[in-house]
Amino acid sequence: MSDHTFSLFDPIEDDVKVKQSSPPAKKTASISIDPKIEESWKKVLKNEFQQPYFQELKGFLLEEKKAGQTILPPSNFIFEAFRLSPFDKTKVVIIGQDPYHGINQCHGPCFSVQKNIPIPPSLKNIHKEVHDDLGLPIPNHGNLEHWANQGVLMLNAVLTVRAHQPASHSGKGWENFTDQVIRTISDQKEGVVFLLWGNFAKSKRALIDTKKHTILSAPHPSPFSVRSGFFGCKHFSQTNDILKKTGKKPIDWKIKS
DSSP: OOOOBOOSSOOEEEEEEEOTTSTTTOEEEEEOOOOBOOHHHHHHHTTGGGSHHHHHHHHHHHHHHHTTOOEESOGGGTTHHHHHSOGGGOOEEEEESSOOOSTTTOOSSTTOOOTTSOOOHHHHHHHHHHHHHHOOOOOSSOOOHHHHTTTEEEEESSOOEETTBTTTTTTSSHHHHHHHHHHHHHHHOSSOEEEEESHHHHTTGGGSOTTTSEEEEEOOSSTTTGGGTTTTOOHHHHHHHHHHHTTOOOOOOOOOO
């Protein structure tokens, strides 16, 4: 898989970092926010980066940086879900809402966390359903890159968040971008399986052509709703059955410890 650098933001002179030894806290630093997006995604989404909403989003994020806000995930992970799951290889899409807002938690793909980070409750329930559905061992970490590398795009509708402030970047433009990602997959690919967990994810149903693709929906794996239908949904075995019927290689859902 080729990996290409795509400049979301031009380098700017910013005053984010503070020189601790220079009272009265003179601020000076030069930062470059330069995420990466894989080449096949760049080709199909190239027009989006010039849209007015995207330019407004760019301006908003730059203002957040100038104000000293900690933006999560780190800039080099904003498009990590796309880097791990190229457009050409995407065959399953899991839709999330908002990145984890704890420091070091989110690293791009929805629901996934880095190794050595406590596993969030919803992900624990996902692990349990995989175990109950397929008999696979429950892993001791929450990094789902193994799924992503097989073509499972784990897409948050909003790709950034302020640290410790959930949904703080909602309504700033990311939803326009990720809705177009879903439309592009629906329009340009065949036989993709979309896993819609919870009401927010289900609201994206209208963007998907169900004549070409399969939607599997269930309640969210959150502890508040998991027992109302996520447990027992068997989406992981169903997804593999659908992929095999269309001649695609099934997903190895096993996460190595």
